[in-house]
Amino acid sequence: MKAIVSFLEEPSAKEMLQGLLPRFLPCGVAVRYVTFQGKQDLEKNLEKRLKGWREPDSAFVVMRDQDSGDCRVIKEGLAKLCRQAGKEHALVRIACRELESFYLGDLAAVEKGLDVGGIGRQQQKRKFRSPDQLGSPSGELEKLTKNRYQKIAGSRAIGPHLSLEGNCSRSFNVLVSGIRAIVSQE
Incomplete structure (x- = not known):
């Protein structure tokens, strides 16, 4: 290939x-x-x-x-x-x-990519342990980052930090x- x-x-x-x-x-x-x-x-x-x-x-x-x-x-x-x-x-x-479910599954990557402190430690909250079940992941991500997350720029910033192992x-x-x-x- x-x-x-x-x-x-x-x-x-x-x-x-x-x-x-x-x-x-x-x-x-x-x-x-x-x-x-x-x-x-x-x-x-x-x-x-x-x-x-x-x-x-x-x-x-x-x-x-x-x-x-x-x-x-x-x-x-x-x-x-x-x-x-x-x-x-x-x-x-x-x-x-x-797509934002991927990001909510790795809040450490969100914290690093968007430079928003303290988000990574919220991964153990129940709703972030199974982000695929959330009704509006993009809304959750906007709330969590206090509107710092924007679809294209946020995806560009978070993508390089997403862990290949252990994403929720x-x-x-x-x-x-x-x-x-x-x-x-x-």
Whole structure:
């Protein structure tokens, strides 16, 4: 594999992955990002963009937020689009509920990335031990950081600090292990 191509719902996911992926991908694996303007844009254009991808030896990752939808239904819908495009081995991952769940699962990374003291020690609070269950992770993150968190800049700042081990967000851990599995297959 020469490249991992990430098809993402929003620019903030790209910013997070740009800080995260270089820390564990082997040298020589290029990363490409195809960013959409929301989940409807992703779902409308994913099949066409996958079919049109011409760079050989590419592995594909598709990621979007669950929001209020059914995770299994969303994942199956995206997997179906990948199959229709002839990319049945694409890795489809859903951020349960929102990308911000990944950040709430590693409050030490939020503290470092946004330079907001004292947040990391709140990880043991019940609601932050299972951030994928929160109804509005972005709202929680804004409250926790006293509005210092902004989607794109915050994702850029936090991504490089996210721990690859021990994040309390199950959906983050599933994403990382899926990408590691793609890389190890080569």
